[in-house]
Each structure stands twice: as C-alpha cells, then as structure tokens.
C-alpha cells in the first residue's frame with residue numbers, strides 16, 4: 594500500500610468514529626538521515642492527522658547492536674528531538690520509548706512460543722546483521738522481528754508506515770499474527786505496511802540502501818557544511834565520464850533525489866540528459882535545496898535539545914497514555930493463553 598505524502602490528508606482529524614490505528618518504530622541511532630525521512634518519517638507526519646498514530650523509539654531493539662548505556666540514553670533523546678523537529682506533534686500522535694512500556698517484552702516472549710525458529714533464521718535482516726557484526730551475533734538479533742511484531746500488535750495497529758527494507762519483517766509479523774490467532778482464537782489484526790513514494794532511498798554510494806550501519810547517509814539535521822559534503826560525495830551516473838557526456842537521470846541517485854525537493858525536477862533531468870548541466874551543478878543545487886528545506890527543522894531540533902526535560906516529559910506522557918491499551922491487550926492475551 595502506498596500513500597503519497599504530497600497528498601497529505603486533511604489537517605483536522607475526523608471526529609466521532611474511532612480512527613484506524615497505525616504504529617511505527619524507529620531505532621535511536623542519534624542521527625536522522627534522508628532515507629528515514631523520505632522513506633518513513635514523511636508518512637509519520639502526514640498520517641498523524643488522519644489516524645490514531647503511535648510512534649515508538651525502539652531502544653530495546655537498539656540493544657542488539659549498541660552496548661553503551663550513556664550513548665543509548667543520549668541517542669534516544671536525540672531521536673525524539675529529531676522526530677519532533679521534523680513534524681511529529683505530541684497533540685496529534687503518541688510518541689514514546691519502547692522500554693517505557695515493558696509489556697512489549699512480555700508479549701514478545703509469548704509470541705516467541707508461536708514462532709518457528711526457521712522463520713527467524715531466514716529473515717534477510719538477520720543474515721545481514723550476522724555479516725555486519727560477526728563478533729556479536731546475540732540472540733536479540735534473531736528474535737528482533739518477534740519483538741517488532743509485539744510492538745505493533747500490542748496496540749492492535751492495522752497499518753505500519755515503514756521503508757521497503759522493513760517489508761520482510763512486516764510479512765513475518767503477519768505470519769506470527771496468523772499463527773497466534775490460529776492457536777488461540779482471533780486476537781490480533783494482520784498489520785499492513787504503508788510505503789511512501791520513496792520506499793527505498795539509496796545511500797551516497799548510489800548502490801546500497803541509505804543506512805547508518807553502512808555509513809552512506811545524508812544527515813538532514815546536521816550542520817549545513819556536513820550536508821553539503823555528503824551530497825557532493827554522492828555517486829551519480831557512473832557511465833557519465835566527461836562533462837559533455839549525456840546523463841541518465843533515471844539511474845542517477847542525485848537526479849532521483851531532486852524529485853522530492855522541487856517541482857522542476859524534470860527540467861533538471863533535461864539539463865542532465867542534454868549535458869547542459871554537469872553532475873557537480875546538479876549536486877550543488879540539491880545540497881542548497883536540502884540545506885534550505887531542513888533549516889527550520891534543524892533550528893527546532895537544536896531548540897528542543899537545549900530543553901531535554903521537555904523532551905522527556907513528552908516521552909513520559911506518551912508511555913503513560915498507552916498504559917491502558919497495553920494492559921488491556923496483555924489481559925486478553927494472558928487469558929487466551931492460560932496464564933491468568
């Protein structure tokens with residue numbers, strides 16, 4: 594399912610009937626990159642008006658790769674500030690930290706008992722992580738998708754805005770739900786992924802998905818100089834060797850990124866095709882546009898980070914608001930499974 598963030602829903606939330614519930618989680622990795630924004634956060638922001646939106650900073654998940662307590666605490670706050678700066682509105686959505694609602698881990702354990710190990714072992718992200726951190730193949734990496742399923746279904750969310758890299762996990766969540774419902778009766782809805790118009794944003798290398806762990810990011814809330822440096826390092830059309838060679842915008846990552854930062858991208862593409870403009874010109878223009886586009890968010894981010902108590906208050910309020918929902922699901926699940 595794709596929802597165009599440009600066609601953002603009406604600002605006012607519908608009243609009366611309960612709005613469909615959506616959920617998404619993001620790891621507290623400190624930086625927010627362009628892939629996060631175009632692939633997921635734009636949809637978080639657009640959908641908070643129309644849906645009952647719950648957004649979670651998944652620190653339990655981050656523990657599968659981060660083992661420094663101070664760093665995790667800092668990054669959790671930074672991610673919250675980043676999301677708020679990019680447009681999450683605590684009056685319209687619920688933003689909280691995963692570990693503040695420990696029911697998630699209890700439900701994850703219960704869901705583990707209906708999840709065959711073979712489903713987890715074949716998950717592409719597990720295989721990737723095993724390659725990325727061969728010195729630290731902890732059990733959390735394997736169980737990761739079960740905890741993710743628990744995050745979603747504990748609130749009985751039916752839609753999950755995520756990037757395409759999460760599609761396999763979402764499919765697994767659906768299988769886990771089916772497995773649970775088959776054994777214990779109809780309890781959870783099958784969650785469905787919601788993608789943006791940019792479901793996979795490539796990194797500056799132009800080959801792999803943009804990702805913190807790969808180190809090919811554009812850090813949209815960073816200093817303007819950093820953004821410029823990262824954009825200027827982007828790999829363009831590798832067959833365009835000389836300035837006079839015609840470019841191929843359809844395979845150029847810089848040209849593709851322009852689609853999201855101005856209505857004139859087709860003119861920019863035309864300039865490349867006819868070699869009127871060179872790759873450097875197109876990158877400089879993109880860097881200028883990114884710096885300008887994200888300047889207000891960066892300002893809000895710095896302002897929020899200067900008031901950490903305000904961020905913590907928003908996160909605490911979010912977790913408190915969710916307590917009755919999590920408790921109600923856990924009551925039902927424990928009863929169905931015979932442990933209450």
Ligand code: ADP
Nearest residue numbers: 620628629632633755756792793794803804805
């Ligand atoms: P990362 O992959 O950098 O560690 P996360 O796993 O925390 O980022 O992802 C947070 C959200 O951003 C998820 O919904 C994910 O699908 C989305 N996302 C991350 N990277 C990209 C990308 N390169 N393109 C599209 N969406 C992405």
